Amino acid sequence: MTYAVFVDGQEGTTGLRIHEYLAARKDVEVLRIDADKRKDAAERARLLNAADVAFLCLPDAASREAAAMISNPRTCLIDASTAHRTVAVWAFGLPELAKGQREQLRAAKRISNPGCHSSAFILALRPLVDAGLLSPQALVSATSITGYSGGGKSMIAEYEAGGNAALQSPRPYALGLAHKHLPEMMRYTGLAHAPVFMPIVGNFYKGLGVTVPLHLSQLRAGARAEDVQQALAAHYEGERFIRVMPLRDAATLAGGFFDVQACNDTNRVELFVFGSDTQVLVMARLDNLGKGASGAAVQCMNLHLGLDEGLGL
Numbered sequence: 001m002t003y004a005v006f007v008d009g010q011e012g013t014t015g016l017r018i019h020e021y022l023a024a025r026k027d028v029e030v031l032r033i034d035a036d037k038r039k040d041a042a043e044r045a046r047l048l049n050a051a052d053v054a055f056l057c058l059p060d061a062a063s064r065e066a067a068a069m070i071s072n073p074r075t076c077l078i079d080a081s082t083a084h085r086t087v088a089v090w091a092f093g094l095p096e097l098a099k100g101q102r103e104q105l106r107a108a109k110r111i112s113n114p115g116c117h118s119s120a121f122i123l124a125l126r127p128l129v130d131a132g133l134l135s136p137q138a139l140v141s142a143t144s145i146t147g148y149s150g151g152g153k154s155m156i157a158e159y160e161a162g163g164n165a166a167l168q169s170p171r172p173y174a175l176g177l178a179h180k181h182l183p184e185m186m187r188y189t190g191l192a193h194a195p196v197f198m199p200i201v202g203n204f205y206k207g208l209g210v211t212v213p214l215h216l217s218q219l220r221a222g223a224r225a226e227d228v229q230q231a232l233a234a235h236y237e238g239e240r241f242i243r244v245m246p247l248r249d250a251a252t253l254a255g256g257f258f259d260v261q262a263c264n265d266t267n268r269v270e271l272f273v274f275g276s277d278t279q280v281l282v283m284a285r286l287d288n289l290g291k292g293a294s295g296a297a298v299q300c301m302n303l304h305l306g307l308d309e310g311l312g313l
Contacts, residue, residue: 001027002026002027002028002029003027003028003029003052003053003305004029004031004050004051004052004053005022005028005029005030005031005051005052005053005054005055005301006030006031006033006047006048006050006051006053006054006055007019007030007054007055007057008033008044008047008048008054008055008056008057008058008066009055009056009057009058009062009080010032010033010057011038012057012058012152012153013149013152013153013156013289013293014055014057014080014289014293014294014297015055015057017289017290017293017294017295018055018057018294018297018298020294021294021295021298021312021313022298022312024312025311025312027307027311031047031050031051033047041069044066044069045069048066048069048070048072048075048077049069049070049071049072049075050072051075052074052075052076052305053075053076053077053078053301053304053305054066054070054075054076054077054078055078055079055080055297055301056077056078056079056080056081057080057081058080058081059081060081060082060083061083062081063079063080063081063083063084064083064084067079067083067084067110073109074109075109076108076109076110076111076301076304077109077110077111078093078111078112078113078297078300078301078304079110079111079112079113080113080293080294080297082115082180082181082184083112084110084112085112085114085115085118085183085184086183086184086187087112089110090108090110090111090112091104091105091107091108091110091111091112092111092112092114092184092188093105093111093112093113093114093296093297093299093300094114094119094122094123094188094296095299095300095303095309096123096236096239096241096242097122097126097188098126098130102303105300105303105304106303106304106306108304111300111304113293113296113297113300114184114188114292114296115180115181115184115292116146116150116208116286116288116292116293117144117146117179117181117185117197117199117208117210117292118181118184118185118188119269119286119291119292119296120144120208120209120210120269120284120285120286120292121142121144121181121185121189121195121197121210121212121284122184122185122188122189123242123269123271123284124210124212124232124271124282124283124284125140125189125191125212125282126188126189126190126235127231127232127234127235127236128219128228128231128232128282129189129190129191130190130231130235131231131234131235132220133219133220133223133227133228133231134214134218134219134220135218136190136191136192137192137193138191138193138218139193139196140191140195140196140212140214140218141195141196141197141198141212141213142195142196142197142198142210142211142212143197143198143199143200143210143211144197144198144199144200144208144209144210144211145170145199145200145201145202145208145209145260146199146200146201146202146206146207146208146209146260146288147201147202147204147205147206147207147208147261147288148201148202148203148204148205149205149206149288149289150201150206150208150288150289150292151201155201156205159203167203168203169203170200170201170202170203171200171201171202172198172199172200173199173200173201174197174198174199177196177197179197179199181197182194182195182197185197195212202260204261206261206264206287206288206289207260207261207262207263207264207285207287207288208260208285208286208287208288208292209258209260209283209284209285210283210284210285211281211282211283212281212282212283213279213280213281214228214279214280214281214282215278215279216275216277216278216279216280217278224275225247225248225273225274225275225276225280226247226275228273228275228280228282229244229246229247229273232244232271232273232282236271240309240310241267241268241269241291241299241309241310242268242269242271243268243269243270243271244270244271245270245271245272245273247273247275248273248274248275249272249274252272252274253274258272258283258285259285260285262285263285263286263287263290263291264287264290265287265290266287266290266291266295267287267290267291267295267296267299267310267313268286268287268290268291269284269285269286269291270284270285270286271283271284272284272285295313298312298313299313
């Protein structure tokens with residue numbers, strides 16, 4: 001069977017990467033809009049409604065506008081923007097989130113694709129909340145360092161133009177403490193309070209690493225680093241795209257540094273726990289253009305259509 005797929009916003013970073021994933025597939029017919037009609041609402045609506053799956057790679061307002069154009073009940077929308085990530089009637093596109101999530105995604109005609117930072121944060125913390133190790137009332141913080149591709153075409157152009165010394169060093173941002181991923185980070189971990197979250201953009205194209213530092217005193221009484229690692233391992237047992245590394249991963253410690261780019265060009269997430277007698281670091285890394293964006297979207301498409309989740313990934 002061949003499925004019709006349309007990418008609304010095909011010229012953006014996420015849209016281009018989705019096209020790359022789909023290019024070699026014989027089970028997909030990619031519907032394309034002529035360059036001079038990209039802002040033609042009638043043509044966009046026609047293609048959206050002609051698709052079995054339509055990806056929305058658009059700013060939030062444009063994604064809401066596109067969603068309102070759908071009249072075909074067979075069209076499944078997968079929205080890469082933040083517009084619908086905490087809207088109840090949209091399924092959250094993270095199959096590994098919890099039991100029952102895949103069933104929701106198979107049945108849903110509206111799927112919101114997670115953000116890159118939030119994917120890593122949620123995958124690192126949700127198992128700890130579910131296991132009763134971390135209270136939903138816990139006050140936590142997180143940092144995330146990511147490549148500049150996460151900033152889209154304008155930031156990519158800025159970095160690749162060169163000549164700006166300020167871009168050579170890491171740059172913390174979202175200093176107003178209102179990053180757009182925070183609502184989904186709370187909702188899908190079960191945390192009652194937003195984490196104190198500091199994202200950092202670095203002078204490299206892609207790759208992302210989120211770190212959540214915790215005092216063992218914040219966890220269930222008597223909990224150790226071993227319990228944290230075991231909770232992650234149990235939660236993701238059998239997951240093909242989630243790899244829980246051994247406690248205090250020897251290879252990372254031997255090298256002395258954490259490589260945030262080690263999952264690039266994959267749809268994989270790697271989770272780490274480093275700990276002492278009093279503290280732990282829970283760390284997650286992924287490709288911000290892969291499992292953090294386009295790869296996750298294609299995985300959800302595969303799942304929704306009843307195909308092998310890893311097809312084309």
